Amino acid sequence: MTDFQPTDRTRVRRVANRASYDRDTIYSILDDALVAHVAFIAGDAPVVLPMAFVRVGDAVYLHGSTRARMFETIAGGAPICVTVTLLDGLVLARSAFHHSVNYRSVTIHGSGSVVAERDRALTVLRALTEKIASGRWEAVREPNEQEMKATLVVEIPIVEVSAKVRSGDPIDDEDDYALPIWAGSVAIERRYAEPVADARLPGDIEVPEHVRKLTRR
């Protein structure tokens, strides 16, 4: 697969060596994150909200209630921006100025359209559920007709996109390397805690394998 081409909007100008238009890099960041920040314009001001999302093929998908006013703007094809950020660690430099964080982020500029076909919408909802916990879809009750009708699935093709990645050591001013100051990085690890059963779950229903494996290391 070919990589993405930078546009006026996606060409990273600040610290351009952190930019990437590589498809594998961009998709792996999208697939590692559960939540995207989605921006749209309401009146004459921007609004940005966190939303669950999933990538399937060359598009990302959001979903929302047909009754959610905010989501109408997104579903209606207005210009939106979708940014996904994974915070990977602290970067502790010898100077305050060069402190930073290690991160991976992707920014998509585009617009959404409603996935009207029931089977395609169901495929997206399945992918969303499987992203939360692989194996979950087969274990739970599938959406009924009423739930499908209450849910808007919105597709945003991944076309105008860039990634930005910072990793590794701090970059200090050359003179500062002689200072007797500890410098380095501290990674931030995300991990799942032990599953907690719903208060109303009967005691004889054991934690299934697809949930147990989330916490296995």
Add this chain to the structure above:
Amino acid sequence: MTDFQPTDRTRVRRVANRASYDRDTIYSILDDALVAHVAFIAGDAPVVLPMAFVRVGDAVYLHGSTRARMFETIAGGAPICVTVTLLDGLVLARSAFHHSVNYRSVTIHGSGSVVAERDRALTVLRALTEKIASGRWEAVREPNEQEMKATLVVEIPIVEVSAKVRSGDPIDDEDDYALPIWAGSVAIERRYAEPVADARLPGDIEVPEHVRKLTRR
């Protein structure tokens, strides 16, 4: 301190019982997060980017390079939206439809202004550094005049703001509670890994206490 008053923009309509305008709740979410997603309008489209931030008193602060074109819009007082999200866990319901995540988020609508006074800007940069690692400021080289001149510190007063918090068990349809399906939640823990020294750090400089304590549990 009084709580915030909802406005047309900040009154949460969808799942309104998750909304909060409580000052302590809002400030604790802001103080727990290192990265905010900041949205602004560029041309006729929204843009949202991740940025380090810090709260000091009743304002949040961003900083950027005086050479960053994107940051000029934010520094220049255009309408912006700042959203901070902490993903706390997976919510595994008995139905696919009711799957969710536990999270805490804050959304601020407003605009920024440049902190022109050097001492106030320095106080903010100190707070930013201390947020990354408490005790770090005293250990590192402070910003020099050239670095201060290259940095724009922008203040966004916290006035129009709301929090949204989801925690605890899934909420299933009443009929579904009888299904023999495991349901519950899985918390996501964030923790710091062992510090990694910069490749150029002399071997006789030990990890200082303010860095070691990050990983202590």
